[in-house]
Structures are given as C-alpha cells and as structure tokens.
Amino acid sequence: MKRLFSLVIAAMIAGTPALADDLRGTGTLGIVIERAAGTVAVIDTRAHTRLATVEGLGDLSHASAVFSPDERYAYVFGRDGGLSKVDVLTGELVNRVMQSGNSIGGAISDNGRLVAVANYEPGGVRVFDADTLAPVADIPATDIGGGKRSKVVGLADAPGRRFVFSLWDTGEIWIADFSAGPQPVVTRITDVGANPYDALITPDGRYYIAGLFGEDGLALVDLWHPEKGARRILDSYGRGEETLPVYKMPHLEGWAVAGRHAFVPAIGRHEVLVVDMDTWTEAGRIPVHGQPVFVMAEPGGRHVWVNFSVPNNDTLQVIDTETLAIVETLTPGPGVLHMEFAPRGDQVWMSVRDGNEVQVRDTLTRKVIATLPADKPSGIFMTSRAHRIGL
Amino acid sequence: MVRLVAILLLTALPATAQDVAPQRAAALENMLIQDCGSCHGLRMTGGLGNPLTPDALAGWPDDSLVATILHGRPGTAMPPWEALLSPDDARWMVDRLRQGVTP
Numbered sequence: 029m030k031r032l033f034s035l036v037i038a039a040m041i042a043g044t045p046a047l048a049d050d051l052r053g054t055g056t057l058g059i060v061i062e063r064a065a066g067t068v069a070v071i072d073t074r075a076h077t078r079l080a081t082v083e084g085l086g087d088l089s090h091a092s093a094v095f096s097p098d099e100r101y102a103y104v105f106g107r108d109g110g111l112s113k114v115d116v117l118t119g120e121l122v123n124r125v126m127q128s129g130n131s132i133g134g135a136i137s138d139n140g141r142l143v144a145v146a147n148y149e150p151g152g153v154r155v156f157d158a159d160t161l162a163p164v165a166d167i168p169a170t171d172i173g174g175g176k177r178s179k180v181v182g183l184a185d186a187p188g189r190r191f192v193f194s195l196w197d198t199g200e201i202w203i204a205d206f207s208a209g210p211q212p213v214v215t216r217i218t219d220v221g222a223n224p225y226d227a228l229i230t231p232d233g234r235y236y237i238a239g240l241f242g243e244d245g246l247a248l249v250d251l252w253h254p255e256k257g258a259r260r261i262l263d264s265y266g267r268g269e270e271t272l273p274v275y276k277m278p279h280l281e282g283w284a285v286a287g288r289h290a291f292v293p294a295i296g297r298h299e300v301l302v303v304d305m306d307t308w309t310e311a312g313r314i315p316v317h318g319q320p321v322f323v324m325a326e327p328g329g330r331h332v333w334v335n336f337s338v339p340n341n342d343t344l345q346v347i348d349t350e351t352l353a354i355v356e357t358l359t360p361g362p363g364v365l366h367m368e369f370a371p372r373g374d375q376v377w378m379s380v381r382d383g384n385e386v387q388v389r390d391t392l393t394r395k396v397i398a399t400l401p402a403d404k405p406s407g408i409f410m411t412s413r414a415h416r417i418g419l
Numbered sequence: 420m421v422r423l424v425a426i427l428l429l430t431a432l433p434a435t436a437q438d439v440a441p442q443r444a445a446a447l448e449n450m451l452i453q454d455c456g457s458c459h460g461l462r463m464t465g466g467l468g469n470p471l472t473p474d475a476l477a478g479w480p481d482d483s484l485v486a487t488i489l490h491g492r493p494g495t496a497m498p499p500w501e502a503l504l505s506p507d508d509a510r511w512m513v514d515r516l517r518q519g520v521t522p
C-alpha cells in the first residue's frame with residue numbers, strides 16, 4: 029500500500045496524472061435503471077456525467093438496487109428473478125443469478141454479508157452471500173393452496189442482521205433473524221391486515237410499517253419489541269368508503285420525516301397524509317395534484333417532493349413541511365417516475381421516463397442544472413444508500 | 420400457437436386500424452408496456468398482477484378482458500381504467516396483448 033502510494037506520488041511529480049486520475053472513490057457515483065432496455069447507467073453525481081452502460085440485466089420492470097458497504101457494488105433486483113451484481117467502479121456486470129421466476133426488490137444485511145430478495149413466484153424470500161451470490165437460505169412464504177405461496181413485498185433490512193417483509197396474500201409480517209448464523213430464526217406476525225402492498229423502515233431502524241391495500245390503515249411493528257406483534261395505526265389511511273381507482277401502488281420506501289411529522293402518500297386519493305410520529309395519529313392532509321407515488325423529504329427535511337401516478341405523472345409538487353403549503357408545482361416532463369436526493373440534499377435527480385432523460389435540479393432553486401440522456405429511466409440509486417438503514 | 424397468433428393478428432389488425440388512430444395507438448402501446456407493465460411486468464410475465472402473455476390469456480374471451488380493463492376487478496389491485504381508456508382503446512389493448520408484448 030505504501031509502495032502504491034509512493035508510486036502515485038512519483039507519477040504525480042513526474043507530471044503524468046493518469047494514475048492519480050484513475051484512482052477515485054465511489055461516493056459520488058450512482059446508477060439509473062433503464063428498465064425496458066435491461067441496462068443500468070453508472071452516473072457521476074458531481075460531474076453530472078454518464079460513465080458507463082451496463083448491459084444484460086434482463087427484465088428490469090420495477091427494478092431496485094442496494095449497495096455493498098464499500099459503495100463499490102450495486103445489487104440490482106429485476107422482475108424476472110435475476111439478481112445482478114454490478115461493479116460501479118469499473119462499470120461491469122460481475123455476477124448474475126436467476127434466483128426465482130418473478131421478484132420484487134431486496135435488501136442487504138447491516139453487515140453487508142447477505143443479500144435478500146423478495147419473490148412473487150415462488151412466493152418467499154431467498155438469501156444469498158453478498159460476495160459470491162451463492163444461496164444461503166430459502167424462506168418459503170405461507171402456502172395459499174394450488175401449489176402457490178403468498179407473494180412477498182416490502183422487504184427491508186433491520187439492525188441486528190434481520191430482514192423484515194410482508195406477505196401480500198395472507199396479511200402477515202415476518203422477521204428473519206440471521207444473527208445466529210445462516211439458518212434464520214423466523215418470527216411470524218399474522219393478521220396484520222389485508223393485502224400489505226409495500227412497507228418501510230423508519231430511518232432509525234426501529235419501526236417497520238406496512239401499507240394495506242385491502243383495508244384502511246397501516247400495520248406497525250416495533251422492532252425493539254417484535255413480541256408485541258403488529259399494531260394498527262392511522263385507520264383514516266386508506267381508500268375510504270368510496271374507493272377510488274388506484275392506477276399505481278404508492279411507494280412507502282423512504283419515510284419522509286421532518287421533525288415529528290412523517291409524510292405518506294395516500295392510496296387512491298389526491299392527498300399526502302401527515303403523521304405525528306409521537307402518537308402515530310393523523311396530523312393533517314395536504315391536497316395534491318394527483319395520486320401520489322413517492323413522497324420524499326429533502327435531506328434536512330425542509331421540504332417534501334411528491335410525484336404522481338398516471339395520468340398526472342408529468343408533474344412534481346414541493347411541500348413546505350412547516351406550513352404544509354405547496355410551494356411549487358413543476359412539470360419536468362412525461363413520466364416522472366422516481367427522485368433521488370444527493371446525500372446532503374443540494375441536488376435532486378429525477379427520471380423522466382417518456383422524455384428519455386434524467387434531470388438534475390438544484391434543490392434550492394429547483395431549476396434544471398443538467399440533463400443526461402437515458403433510455404426509459406426509472407429508479408435512481410446513489411451509493412450513499414449503502415450506509416442507510418432500510419434502503 | 421404461432422398459427423393461432425397469426426390468425427388473431429389477421430383478424431385483429433383491421434379492426435384496430437379502424438378504431439384507433441396511429442398516434443393514439445403509439446400512446447396506448449407505451450401505456451401498455453410502461454403503466455400496465457408496472458404491475459404485470461414489462462414483458463407481461465406477471466408481478467403483483469397476473470401474467471398477460473398470449474398463453475395466459477388464451478382461455479379468456481375478448482369481451483371479458485375488455486370489461487376487466489374498463490371496470491377493474493373488485494377485490495384485487497386491478498383498477499377500472501374507464502376514466503382514461505375508451506372501449507375501443509381497451510379492445511386495442513386486448514388485441515395487442517394477444518400478439519405478445521416485448522418492450
């Protein structure tokens with residue numbers, strides 16, 4: 029190491045910056061899913077450049093990604109059951125396994141050793157070694173007859189080498205604890221409510237909250253006290269008496285927290301709900317432009333940004349978390365699917381799917397400061413997620 | 420199977436061309452892949468929603484599928500799309516699904 033360092037210094041002194049230029053960290057890197065093409069773009073979030081295109085990741089409908097603790101590898105979860113490991117430093121696909129027939133996201137353990145994938149078909153969770161992608165554990169979900177098992181959604185990592193996930197068909201929340209080794213201890217919490225459709229873990233890693241599609245309310249599990257089971261909160265959250273068509277399931281990943289308030293997308297309704305996290309009761313409702321999909325807080329929590337389902341998905345709204353007023357309505361373009369803030373919040377990246385571009389905006393002025401071409405972009409994931417619980 | 424698809428194509432395409440303008444067809448194609456694909460998969464192999472491949476739909480008559488698109492399926496996550504799609508649009512979607520969708 030010392031020798032390498034000397035070489036670098038020598039190279040710099042000799043006036044040949046190549047080696048020094050080639051050395052770089054990954055803290056400013058990220059990936060953009062190009063879902064229809066099955067490719068991933070590696071981006072530099074400071075230089076606003078597209079560094080590489082990684083091909084061969086299969087069907088990336090609804091794909092998401094997590095990062096290794098060294099921020100070098102992205103684990104990309106595809107719809108076709110593919111689990112792909114991408115080296116963002118070299119822009120290469122280094123490993124890929126077809127681990128199921130149909131999957132929906134995943135998580136990486138707090139120690140970075142295990143990668144878990146939530147599967148629709150066959151319903152359950154499969155866990156892999158993060159280095160080799162060799163199988164470690166298989167956790168089949170509850171049998172629902174006809175040779176099928178419940179679909180699994182809302183898989184998240186929790187402190188203590190745990191993964192938490194929800195069972196869509198059977199209304200359960202399971203906690204798989206890997207702290208004692210590769211054979212998990214699974215805690216099953218049943219009767220949490222009908223059709224949990226997505227879930228999140230609060231940024232402190234303590235609470236797991238699943239949204240319910242089949243009835244009103246949210247199911248909350250205190251991960252400090254899983255023995256207490258799930259508690260129903262926010263019975264006012266839901267589709268209500270006059271159920272409205274839900275054109276796209278909202279995403280609960282990334283609890284938008286500002287002070288004691290959390291901001292949650294209502295389901296089917298043109299509203300963002302404000303939740304008092306001290307009492308877990310509703311503290312307000314903010315009428316918005318359409319059915320919200322992602323409600324995301326700027327790092328620092330001053331504003332939350334909201335995007336919408338079809339047919340209003342060309343628009344973003346920005347809400348002041350103090351006054352609960354909408355301070356700006358933006359129209360970035362057709363198909364605004366996802367947003368990702370730089371870790372300290374100075375810029376926000378957004379996918380404009382049908383405009384085939386990624387926009388970078390200054391968070392303060394909300395003006396576009398760069399655009400990058402991308403083929404039907406969807407999720408944007410920056411390497412800083414490596415160090416955040418539940419992302 | 421290939422022959423069945425070919426027959427369906429022959430019977431389906433003239434109706435499609437008459438009832439849905441080319442520009443609308445392009446918008447519907449994008450909506451089918453991108454928005455229906457959110458739940459059913461970009462390749463219609465299923466997700467939270469059922470698979471909508473030609474094989475998966477083989478036992479379903481056109482009218483049932485059109486009704487499902489327009490009115491949804493109560494008790495499931497499939498919403499009614501009639502606020503956004505006309506019956507001709509829905510019929511176009513069914514025809515298109517029967518041909519097999521690849522993004």
